[in-house]
Amino acid sequence: MKIAVIGAGFAGVASAKVLSELGxxxxxxxxxxxxxxxxxxxxRYPGLTTQNNKDSYTLSDLRMPKVFPEWLSGEQVQSYLEMYVEKFDLAPMIKLSTEVRSAQPAGGGGWDIAIAGADGETTEHHDHLIVASGVFSEPFAPAYDGVDELxxxxxxxxxxxxxxxxxxxxxxHVVVVGYGKxxxxxxxxIAKEAASTTVVARQLLWKMPxxxxxxxNYKMLLLTRLGEGLFPYQSIRGAEKALHAGGSKMxxxxxxxxxxxxTSQLKLKKxxxxxxGPFTDIARSTVSLATEGFFEGVEAGDIAxxxxxxxAAFVTKEGKPYAELANGRAVPAxxxxxxxxxxxxxxxxSEEIQDQLTDDNGDYQLYRQILPxxxxxxxxAGYNSSFFSPxxxxxxxxxxxxHLGGxxxxxxAEEMEAHVTARLAWMRERTDGHHARGTNIIPFSMHNIDEVLGDVGIDVSKRVKAVQWLLPIDPKAYASITPRLVEKLAARS
Known part of the structure; x- marks a missing residue:
């Protein structure tokens, strides 16, 4: 098939590599x-780093360079993706500085993709379209009163x-809104350069050192199957039953x-x-790693x-901008x-297509987070917030x-719809609505991968999964999956 992929992050380059190998x-x-x-x-913003150690934040067939530190900077992750593109000769497939303006279903099947790039605007037809633009593509900014005054x-x-x-x-004087990573x-x-740094947090989140x-190392706690199993999944099976026996006491x-x-280590009480909420809330929407220097900065008075x-609103006082807070205080901004x-x-x-993709709650109805x-x-591809995004x-x-190769x-259809409906209802209830319109699968990343590979009929061995219970997930263990799929489809044809 002639396939279009929107986005050249991890999902886009992985899709290019896997699908081109399938012909x-x-x-x-x-x-x-x-x-x-x-x-x-x-x-990239200053201070951007991964939440994963470098060995767990890769694609299956290329490790991070040994010279990279355990916790990667944004620049190093981007450099890794460039290495991946070069290693597997993906550059000829990727059109950079090219925006997809619209994607419309074609009358005889497939999609007409309107693009704008260096060569101007044009429309290209493809048999299949893969959305790999990610769930973190467009920043959300709250609407505030007094922006003009500010x-x-x-x-x-x-x-x-x-x-x-x-x-x-x-x-x-800088105000940072939010309390996520x-x-x-x-x-x-910012605190290294600003006159003052104030973090305004609507709700505090638990942070993991x-x-x-x-x-x-936190990777031994949460980047293992045991760590994932500490939180009750939609259906509890196998060894997880022991963890959650007796009302999840263990x-x-x-x-x-x-x-x-x-609480003690980060001096949260002080x-x-x-x-x-309880520490189990750390898995409600996303697990946030404690930023090195953040709580130290609060203790030192560099960060408020x-x-x-x-x-609540922006105002001016003596000609200078301030942020008025709902608690009655005002901070320079x-x-x-x-x-x-x-x-x-x-x-x-189009709005019509987006309506077909979502339910009445605005949540994406995707079977396995993949198929509308x-x-x-x-x-x-990769339309989920996962511990192991790559x-x-x-x-x-x-x-x-x-799926495309049969x-x-x-x-x-009725069974898939019932499955998706039940899953979205569970996600909304589990996260108290903080499920990113049905795209957040944290902390159940490996459960999702197991389900995906279970459908395909190709998976890692039980021995590998047993090791993953106590040791952090190593993506290299999955390097044989694509070659095995190539063989499977070739034999089928």
Whole structure:
């Protein structure tokens, strides 16, 4: 088939590699001037790092360079993707600085893709379309009162992904909105240059130290099947039954001990930063790693945290911009950096198509996070928020390749719809609505990969999975999956 892929992050380059090896003619469209997706130099903010150690944050068939540190910078991740493109000769398939303006179903099947690039605007036809633009493609910025007043006083608002140079905040009074990883990462860097740095957090989240008591690496806790199994999945099977027997007492006890150690190690009581909910809430929407230097900066007075509140409006006082908070306080706000998440939007689709992709709650109805229920010749790669985003994206590309090649059958439409409906209801309830429109699968990343490969009928051995219970997931264990699929489909044809 002639296949179009939108996006050249991990999902896009993995799709190009997997599907081209299966004999398809693949074209990847990327509006940025480089590969990388969220790691592109056009989107990296100061202090951007991975939450994973380098050995678990890769595609299956290329390890991170040995000279890279355990915790990768955004620049290093982007460099890795460039190495991947070079190693597997993917560059001829990728059109950089090329934006997909619209994608419309063609009358006889497939898609007509309207693109704008260096050669102007044109429309190209493809038999199949893969959306690999990711769930973190468009920053979400809250609507505030008084923005005009803020800007008139010389203030400005920008998303974290739009902050590329600390000169922007040098000597300024900066307000960082949010308390997720990106908010804390960027706050640490801003505090080095700004006159003041205030983090405004509507809700505090639990943070996991990189090393518990300075010894036990967090990857041994949460980047294993055991760590994932501590949280009850939609259906509990196998060894997880023992963890959750008796009302999850064993799992609860293990998680509770981590809560106690984390509270002490990060000095959360002393700093007044103990979140309101239990530590199990860390898996409600996304697990956030504690940023090195953040709590130290709060203790030193370099970073102030206004907790359990939000910006009510922007005002001027004596000609200078301030952010008035819902708690009644006002803080100077020369620069406001919003690190408030992302919108799951697909602007290249018409409203009619977007309505077909989502339910009445606005959640994406995707079987296995991949296949739409009613839109033909369309799949999604890596359209999930996963602990192991590269591997999850690669295995979704494998599923797509198997599906297009007739390597496996999907259930009847009614069965898939019932499955997706039940899953979305569970996700909404489990996360209290913080499930990123049905795209967030954390902390159940390996469950999703198991289901995807279970459909394909190709998986790693039981021995490998047993090792993964106690040791962090190693994507290299999945390097044989694509070659085995190539053999399977070749034998079938």
């Amino acid at each position: 398809h003619d693949v074209t990847v469209y990327e509006k940025a001037p480089d590969v990388g997706g969220v790691w592109s130099r056009t989107r 800007e008139a006083a010389g203030g400005r608002i920008l998303a974290a992904s739009e902050l590329h140079d600390l000169k922007t905040v040098s000597g300024k 990106s908010a804390c990462d960027v706050a640490v860097e 990189r090393k518990i008591k300075g010894v036990l 799992a609860g006890s293990m998680v509770g001990s981590v809560e106690s150690v984390t 700093l007044g930063l103990v979140p309101k 945290v206004e907790r359990d509140t939000e910006i 020369d620069v406001v950096v919003t690190a408030t998440g992302f919108k799951q939007e697909l602007p290249f689709f 229920l009613s839109v033909k010749d369309l799949t999604f 591997l999850s994206a690669e295995m979704s590309a494998v599923w797509i390749g198997s 390597g496996h059958e999907v259930p009847p």
